Amino acid sequence: MKSKIVRFLLSLLIAFGIWLYVVTVVSPESEVVIHNIPVQFDGDIVLAERDLIVVSDKNCTVNLKLFGNRVDLNKLSASNVTVVADLSQITEPGEHHVRFNVTYPAAVQQGNIDVMERDPQYITVTVAERSWKNIPVEIRYTGSVPEGYVVDGQNAKLDQTSITVTGPADVLARIAKACITVDLDGKMSTIVETYRLSLCGVDGNPVTDASKVTTSVNEVRATIKINKIKQVALEVELIDGGGLRASDVTVNQSLQYIMVSGSNSALENLDKIVVARISLAEMIKSDTLTFDIQMPAGISNVTGETKLTVEIILPELETKTFVITKILPVDAPADRNVTVITEKLVVQIRGTAEALDALDESQLVAIVDCKDVSGMMNMNATLNATVVLPEDSSAGVVGNPPQVVVKVTVISSGGGK
Secondary structure, three states, X not given: OHHHHHHHHHHHHHHHHHHHHHHHHHOOEXXXXXXXXXXXXXXXXXXXXXXXXXXXXXXXXXXXXXXXXXHHHOOOOOOOOEEEEEOOOOOOOEEEEEOEEEEOOOOOOHHHEEEEEEEOOOXXXXXXXXXXXXXXXXXXXXXXXXXXXXXXXXXXXXXOOEEEEEEEHHHHOOOOEEEEEEEOOOOOOOEEEEEEOEEEOOOOOEOOOHHHOEEOOOEEEEEEOEEEEEEEEEEEEEEOXXXXXXXXXXXXXXXXXXXXXXXXXXHOOOOEEEEEEEEHHHOOOOEEEEEEOOOOOOOEEOOOOOEEEEEEEOOOOEEEEEEEOOEEEEOOOOOEEEEEOOOOEEEEEEEOHHHHHOOOHHHOEEEEEOHHHXXXXXXXXXXXXXXXXXXXXXXXXXXXXXXXXXXXXXXXXOOOO
């Protein structure tokens, strides 16, 4: 049994030796066909300098039948045999037949291999005139944010608002914009991401042969705010005065609430927007007023209503004219002397008949605040006065604050005037 194994191994060794002898000595050369070798193109830069561009499919392959030493042929494959077509000889648009060169890896000497057959014999390329244009970048949204949130699409920011596309003129004519697609599903905070560009026509659909076009950039970075939505009240604040308190007045508003949007932090403590502050002392009669609705910083008006109309209905009160002769300057700076020139003030006081009848002109005092005369030197000035009524009176002065004329002089350091 052991001798049979030895004889078998010996026979195998002799057969291998005979095969090696035949391959390396008797018949060292052979043929091989390598399929689907990718074609590389050279000369694109030269074409670009001539305002030309290849528009045919450049992802082509060739088959080669090669002849040479078996040892060298065994080192070759579609991945290490290089086929290069030179485009630099093309000078005008149209269809061109370009010959290609074949090179081998460094382990195989170029002269040891012969190309017996080429399939195809040459590479057919179509060249067109190259053109370019600028196109806008557009955001397309898919999906939707959760309820209670809104996309601030009007203020979306792109690091590139337009790009340059270069390619065949007929293809560029079908390209109207570069689009990015933003998925909004589940988004509840600002999106800051980079997106791949897609070249689209006017209808927004991708251009099928856009692969023939090059772009100045392939992607853009987008910042898109996702804001929370909240309902907030609109309010008009009434300042008591003129014999009226806010509780005495009827207020009818065209809007009670609006929907606003903003970040979670901006909306956290926002429950109302004060549209206007109205001094009742300055209102003589019932009136209808219109105010602009001003948004706080970082807040957007989702409702879209920008005006608030307010009807203010005053209760039926009487108005009476009083003459005030007691006019007192107060809080004058230590280095200024203030003398009141105005001898009497005529004011309108509003209230119930009983409240007005209870008033006596001798009870009324006009107080002139003089703290702001520190910058005045030996001159006359007009200052506002505040009319003081008895503490138990429910009446009040209406209209703008009365004004008095005072004379301001500087008190010298020696105490003289």
